[in-house]
Amino acid sequence: MRAFITACVVALLLAIAGAALLNQVVQQPAESAFSTPAVRI
């Protein structure tokens, strides 16, 4: 049971870390990725 709980917690932490990495470093919002400075969606 302890291994299962630990696995769930670590999975959650890794997922949050992945989400933070994606959102802050890699991905851009669509309104900035697919527009020019002159034409904002």
Add this chain to the structure above:
Amino acid sequence: MLAPLRFCLALMALIGVLAFAVPASAQQPTSVNPTASSVKEQQLLKELNKVQGRGTIPDSRSYVLQQPAGRDWRSFHEVTLPWIGTIAILGMLAVLVVFFLVRGRVRLEAGRSGHTLVRFNAFERFIHWMTAVCFILLALTGLNVTFGRALLMPYMGPEGFATWSQYAKYVHNYASFPFTIGVVLMFLTWIAGNFPAGGDLTWIKQGGGIIGRNHPPAKRFNPGQKLIYWFVVLGGGAVAITGYLLMFPFYATDIAGMQTAQIVHGVVGVLFVAIMLAHIYIGTLGMEGAFEAMGRGEVDVNWAQQHHSLWLARERERGRVDQQGGRVAAE
């Protein structure tokens, strides 16, 4: 004298009006089709392989409006993949139900000895459960992409389904990271025991003790478990790689590459679900004492003797099990 003249003039005027009033098509040969030489959409696709224009937004890839391969991919995604998934998953469930009704639960024939030995240590159970929990999340949110619109949207409504699908996609993306790490750790941790070995063929010929009543000797992992292991490693690797190609569009491949990646991702994904159903069945309902291996980490000595006798003998040689069968070395 004037009346016949007026009649003639009126008749000539009428003929003139009728002559100009005849439809233009009647004045041309009937064999001419005015649209015959115009370029059709299919011709454009055939000649150019895509319909592409010009645009003003920075992403020039968005200028491609249509390509024939996109239609093939859409047909696969909307028709072929749901059929493959339905046959694989429902087919596996049907096989398991029939198997359970015919064979029943694989019982511990000698009963419990009361002595246990360590089957999987804490780290092994940790990576198993981390990968398993993530897999269940990935499977549910992935199946939503293929089957959700048909199965859930009628009950949730379009707006509810859109909201659910949006969050499901987030979960699918983010759970992929611990899943991938888990697959890599599984690969490294268990590879030594999962190469083909000498007794595997005998085990397969005797149905592994699951089909039939014989219990052929097996090492720590029997051929059925080896099959699961290699499917998880190779299939998990395939869905991870193709998933990241889709998560990062155009970073490593083009549209055609992403279409191929999605096809591989979808097919391997639904097969993964079907095979894991069998894995879950045999690890819980299908075999007495099997869940304890991954639950508490320990199995009864009689269970080990019945299903993994070569492994038990090896553990005894190593002094991890005493002569009475009791556990010597704690994890």
